[in-house]
Amino acid sequence: MLADRFGSRFSQRAADLAAHGTNESHFPDMPPEAVIQPETTQEVSDILRACHAARCPVIGWGAGTSLEGHALAVAGGLCVDFGRMTRVIEVNDADMDVRVQPGLTREALNTELRATGLFFPVDPGANASLGGMAATRASGTTAVRYGTMRDNVLGLEAVLADGTVIRTGTRARKSSAGYDLTALLVGSEGTLALITELTLRLQGQPEAIAAAVCGFDRMRDAVDCVIATIQLGIPMARIEFIDAEAVAACNARSGLDFPRRPHLMVEFHGSDTSAAEDAERFGELVADLGGSDFAWAQKPEERNRLWQMRHEAYWAILASRPGARGVVTDLCVPISRLAEAVEETRADIDASGIPGPILGHVGDGNFHAVLLIDPDRPEEKRIALDLSHRMVERALRMGGTATGEHGVGLGKRGYMEAEHGAGWQVMGAIKQALDPLNLMNPGKLVPDPEG
Template sequence: MPLSADLLADLSSRFGERFSTAQAVREQHGKDESHFPACPPEAVVFAQSTEEVAETVKACAAHGTPVIAFGTGTSLEGHVAALKGGVCIDVSGMNRVLEVRAEDLDVTVQPGVTRKQLNEYLRDTGLFFPIDPGADASLGGMAATRASGTNAVRYGTMRENVLSLQVVLPDGRVIRTAGRARKSSAGYDLTRLFVGSEGTLGIITELTLRLQGIPEAISAAVCPFPSIEAAVNTVILTIQSGVPVARIEFLDKVMIGAVNRYSKTDHREAPTLFFEFHGSPASVQEQAEKVEAIATEFGAEGFQWATGAEERTKLWAARHNAYYAGVGLRPGCRAWTTDACVPISRLAECLLETEEDLKTTPLISAIVGHVGDGNFHVMLLVDPGKPEEAAEAERINHRIVRRALAMDGTCTGEHGVGHGKMAFLEEEYGEALDVMRAVKRAIDPAGIMNPGKIVIP
């Protein structure tokens, strides 16, 4: 829907060069890392403060114009697609760390700060922020999608690590969802309402986050297994044994091969687990020995240890680049990435049945996952010029999601709903979806905030 001349003139006069209707700029802001085609907004505003976000939202609300927030564009479910046109508010320029309170183990940042930027800023404080999705995503986007990553098995997701938010509502009002207290019983939990709302209820303009002390000792290991089942059973027994492992990541044989080529590593091409242990030197050694004993029971074929910082950095950089490594298996393709999550006791069953599904498809596929919390991804490589391949990827994805739901799991462990997984929410939530629609209508009655995502009011 074209923007009104009055709104165009208003935003242009307010923001000058930080307002754009150029086609290239619009197209950049209408796509993410997903397989969905670009869907550009009508215009882009590059905001630099909460006040500017609020001004833009008020102006758009007055004209009934949709508003879409944009951080780094690394989401995976079409979150930034302007399905009904409108104005994109790019908050990447709001990238200041506002205050670190080391004594309280928390920090306040603007939404455009990325996870790597924050940890670089914290480097000399002895603290770090543990949530680490594969991409160097913005923290505002990470909160909006309820992101997690490799450390979630020990440190939780964004849901557990956001203390408070500043949010611009659909009418332009600015609210703060909580104080900095570590617990509160005061009223509805608005912070958790906006964490995971994907920009459909408001735009996050400040975040107060929990920090963690950098562990005294850290050790990592890579271990190949004779089968997917052996690797996953090692994960299950490790978790059920109460080992406080920080990271457990799974890569199948195909993905290990892709990582080797992309990151110039030389891991054995077999189903593989990446581990990391945090704590005191004694506790790290104890954790590692216990996990190694469990892995040996399931036929593990030798741990490779990485204790030095440089070795660990290389190891986890390779894991974080697995998405791009996988895409490199078929240049020119788009990656269709699934995101199922099941209770840990059902993980082996779910993965093995998924493995059988993948034997039936001609598509190149690979499996990777944060299996310590039951979350795994299947990457299906699709030629964007062949609709039959997209249909095949959708078939496989539907089977994976419905299997996860039948096991009391979820259609998305960390990527979010966007517009790609809306069809599954009815199956997952039933009548509870009506409550979500009621919340959306109550906060955004005009339906201007990132319309077409999560729920249709």
């Protein structure tokens, strides 16, 4: 019995179940029947073998920062909490990669790396676990330069539904040796396997960082500025958009006084010369497109203050309507359609009567509206979900995706068929092949099995 073997690392206490059944989405809490905390891959394998024999569903748990209800125990079962698997196993300086356990958070990894001159660039804002970030194919502010988890996971160790341990990828920088199982598991949201180890690509800390913020009259000009920057090949490390409403919220929380208009926040990484040159060329584009209030943050503390504002934007927005709950949307469109998508969304939100500042990763065509609803007024939740529904429809109509970076979970499962067509059945066939008993995070991502 797992309970006997794992002792205090196996829990059915109400508080533990509740803590692993909450979520940041609009879905009700759905606690698992038990929580277990493995310390080794072998223990994870033994747990999955036992669950397989008992036909017990299994749900992975990282830092609990999912926004789409990924870890809700819709069919009960056992929650495997990776909170005790947080080691950095090996840093390879020359190869610029690192092997880590899945429960390690990205901030903890970067703290450990500080002395090496290397860093892990993927930054979704929340201090998520790296296993969870891989499972949901997370990205964030730096994807425009460094890519998403898709690009930064070199290999995985993972445990299949029957307890089999597999290793995917190698430490070589590339390979043509067969199906890309690493890429298949990244974004599979625990429905195919539990990740027990990750090999991650690292980056050298840039010699110089230049950051700036600037305002535009119209969102469309800001987007045009970004398109021109990309086309000129000026490498941006981050390029973030915040709309006038989001600026107002950030001003109120952080005591700042940015003009109430759309802003871009940008960062360049490079040598002293190249970062300065990139910044100068970007500044010329901003001027051409009518941008103003162009301000450089040259000192680290100014830069940190700027990005602190961006990272705290979600909380600033929440605070702008006291007592409100946020429904966070997440769409991504081809960048040529971004201005149109944001403008339509802005108009739709304005007509709805509920507040919803917009901010996004403009270099990827990805943006979020934080719809602020009063939890005591059920009609506001309905309005928010209708707005969210129309946003997804808009994204799909424009050749984009229902989720740029938050993942499918429960929240976007209803759109998979519209987005993927027959491809969604292919995902179901792969799931069926690797998890025929449907025990791995059942009820998520893929179609329900027949019968």
